Amino acid sequence: MQDKIINSAKNPIIAEVIALQKKKSTRNEKGLFVVEGLRAVKEVCEDDVRYFIATNNICKADFTTNTQWIEVSDEVFKTISDTKTPQGILAVVQQKNFTLQNLTQAQNSFYLVLENIQDPGNLGTVIRTAYSFGVDAIFITKGSADIYSPKVVRSTMGALWNTKIISNLEISEIFDWLNQHNISTYATDLTNSNPIYDVDFTEKVALIIGNEANGISQETRDLATFKVKIPMVGGESLNASIATGICLYEIMKQRAKIL
């Protein structure tokens, strides 16, 4: 495909990228999102890329064989970048469309449910950690941060396109699906709950993490099979992404030990 050079920040493609960076509604409507930076762009599967935008100090041959390559000036790149020190390359990428209906169940599955996680940095870090510990899929409720927002994309460090994520779900449909598939649910909660190291996670598991400030919803509290907590010595709180990381580690460890 022929390369294109854009010198004006008013070009419609530039306007599209700016809208994709800033607006969830545009990302949803077009089914696209932006991946920025040398390392991240290199890791995206080229088949999913609609077009690349780069400054002239980026070597095209490192990134694409035949996807549209658009060259822009440093000034134009600054207007479309979400970072303070742009590396001069981004890709506009198609969103994945996993659904509960087409999700094939893994053997002895390991799922993560995120209920109303608000902070994009936390959400991105949790996705990155889930990928590292071999979670089969992540379910995210309506009202959570958008997985395709620039800050989430950045903090997943590539885990976003290596993990099955289904977002925009009602908590009730998640429970319905998990129950249908005989998957026990373990919700993190501080009251009436057992220390995670005393709980057996070796069978099918869905771990449920609640909102940063308010924890899990009453509905989840009522519906979850088990309630679990991370015992603490001092203080009373852990950051939500730290708590999730610790629970995922404990689950992974118990399962690795029986392999």
Next chain:
Amino acid sequence: MQDKIINSAKNPIIAEVIALQKKKSTRNEKGLFVVEGLRAVKEVCEDDVRYFIATNNICKADFTTNTQWIEVSDEVFKTISDTKTPQGILAVVQQKNFTLQNLTQAQNSFYLVLENIQDPGNLGTVIRTAYSFGVDAIFITKGSADIYSPKVVRSTMGALWNTKIISNLEISEIFDWLNQHNISTYATDLTNSNPIYDVDFTEKVALIIGNEANGISQETRDLATFKVKIPMVGGESLNASIATGICLYEIMKQRAKIL
């Protein structure tokens, strides 16, 4: 002590607070730092507060009995606040001066060593987590982020003034002190290391965490008694604060189980 009202952003006290918010050198020189926000200010011990600055919608009686209280306008408060949506209260607080020399050793001690952690958000989260898991003291090397920078203070969520922290240390003096006190060192590293769940952490422990991008230094690699890692299934990386949280959890758990 009599209250004071300041209406000008050019007042020397206002200039001092701005410098304390922005400059590590001013914080070091004066031995002071700034704590901002209703909840955080309430948690600071009043004996450590030099003065409070607040807008007139904050109730003085909730915070102080006889420490200097300075009232400023909303406009002046905005110039001294480090947050986007200021709550209208901050405290200028004395730094603690723990040293290796005056550190009393805890029974079966549990220490955390942070080598060259650069990101203030990571550093703050790690301090918060260490407090939750009962770490006796944290040692921080020269060149790390400043524990008194506004972002670190904020993300520790109060753990900063509940934890013994000694910063600005050479890694060699840390090892000297730990060796003198017969404390085994466990450095996180990916090569030639054992899974943390196969390591015995029930005796005196110093866990060493390295830089976000480069891990531990060669010096630490050579000097550490043991090298440990968190096994991962997919991907190849965890955020530094998540990795620290998981190691601290594993150590706490092993020690809680023998109590």
